[in-house]
Amino acid sequence: MTTVGFIGLGTIGQPMALNLARAVPELVVWNRTTTRSEPLRAAGARVAATSAEVFVLAQVVILMLADAAAADQVLDGAHLDGRTVVHMGTISPADSLRLDATVRAGGGAYVEAPVSGSRVPAERGELIAMLAGETDVVENVRPLLAPMCRETHVCGPVPDALTMKLATNIFMLSTVVGLVEAFHFAARNGLDLTTLRAIADSGQMASSISRVKSAKLLDRDFSLQAGAADVLKNIRLMSDAARAAGASGPLTETMHRLLEETVAAGHGTEDFIALLHVLEAPRT
Numbered sequence: 001m002t003t004v005g006f007i008g009l010g011t012i013g014q015p016m017a018l019n020l021a022r023a024v025p026e027l028v029v030w031n032r033t034t035t036r037s038e039p040l041r042a043a044g045a046r047v048a049a050t051s052a053e054v055f056v057l058a059q060v061v062i063l064m065l066a067d068a069a070a071a072d073q074v075l076d077g078a079h080l081d082g083r084t085v086v087h088m089g090t091i092s093p094a095d096s097l098r099l100d101a102t103v104r105a106g107g108g109a110y111v112e113a114p115v116s117g118s119r120v121p122a123e124r125g126e127l128i129a130m131l132a133g134e135t136d137v138v139e140n141v142r143p144l145l146a147p148m149c150r151e152t153h154v155c156g157p158v159p160d161a162l163t164m165k166l167a168t169n170i171f172m173l174s175t176v177v178g179l180v181e182a183f184h185f186a187a188r189n190g191l192d193l194t195t196l197r198a199i200a201d202s203g204q205m206a207s208s209i210s211r212v213k214s215a216k217l218l219d220r221d222f223s224l225q226a227g228a229a230d231v232l233k234n235i236r237l238m239s240d241a242a243r244a245a246g247a248s249g250p251l252t253e254t255m256h257r258l259l260e261e262t263v264a265a266g267h268g269t270e271d272f273i274a275l276l277h278v279l280e281a282p283r284t
């Protein structure tokens with residue numbers, strides 16, 4: 001019987017781990033801020049005292065941490081021999097290659113499994129995972145992701161899943177940024193925003209994310225679903241990866257500038273549709 005470990009019980013990690021707790025016989029979790037582990041304890045998971053203890057107890061360890069620096073800290077000194085590390089956070093492809101080398105050097109196996117989705121799809125077990133790594137290890141890990149993910153797509157060797165995740169981010173973020181600009185344009189032209197929402201929600205361009213964001217834009221509800229600071233981190237990864245591949249990225253460059261202005265204006269902890277404030281600010 002495989003004991004599964006889960007490290008990183010943040011905005012998206014906590015609902016993912018709760019779904020896993022309901023599905024696997026033995027789950028051991030750890031989070032730096034200990035109070036965030038309590039819902040997992042209540043769901044029957046074992047709460048480890050340290051991240052190192054998770055690697056002792058579990059054969060497969062899922063990491064859902066903020067960034068690569070957090071993963072470095074957790075892997076530092078961890079018992080990696082015979083362990084499979086499943087990295088689900090969004091980091092740069094270069095950092096993921098480095099983590100892969102660290103885990104292999106310690107005698108373990110490494111799988112990339114970044115996800116598309118946010119807290120609500122995570123609560124519903126409806127994330128989309130992109131997988132990369134050695135084929136046999138990826139196939140072993142795949143069933144484990146089923147309680148958290150509606151679909152899993154194998155993308156190739158490390159770091160192709162993370163690069164794929166960045167590609168899908170261009171599509172998702174430009175959809176939402178376009179919607180924000182449409183609301184701003186309509187408002188400045190004196191149009192009825194309720195009618196704009198109805199048209200946007202029913203036309204060919206409607207999607208689950210555009211419907212969620214159009215409701216928020218209509219209500220000027222900037223409460224957090226995907227935080228502007230985290231989106232800016234992801235756009236930086238997209239910009240760097242585009243530059244490294246010699247790919248043109250005009251939309252990414254524009255979104256990069258807009259999100260930098262959004263965070264600099266103090267909206268980093270709000271949902272990234274708060275970039276509406278930047279569009280509304282007087283131009284100098």
Ligand SMILES: NC(=O)c1ccc[n+]([C@@H]2O[C@H](COP(=O)([O-])OP(=O)(O)OC[C@H]3O[C@@H](n4cnc5c(N)ncnc54)[C@H](OP(=O)(O)O)[C@@H]3O)[C@@H](O)[C@H]2O)c1
Pocket residue numbers: 007008009010011012013031032033036064065066067069070073074088089090091115116117118119225226230
């Ligand atoms: N939220 C989304 O919609 C979404 C969607 C797709 C992908 N992602 C990606 O998934 C990852 C997690 O996202 P999130 O929204 O859950 O972020 P979050 O709410 O900020 O949670 C980050 C997690 O990392 C932990 N952490 C940060 N620094 C640490 C360190 N030095 N040592 C140990 N633990 C550390 C935090 O622990 P504490 O609780 O102690 O702070 C927390 O558990 C990110 O890479 C993000 O880009 C997020």
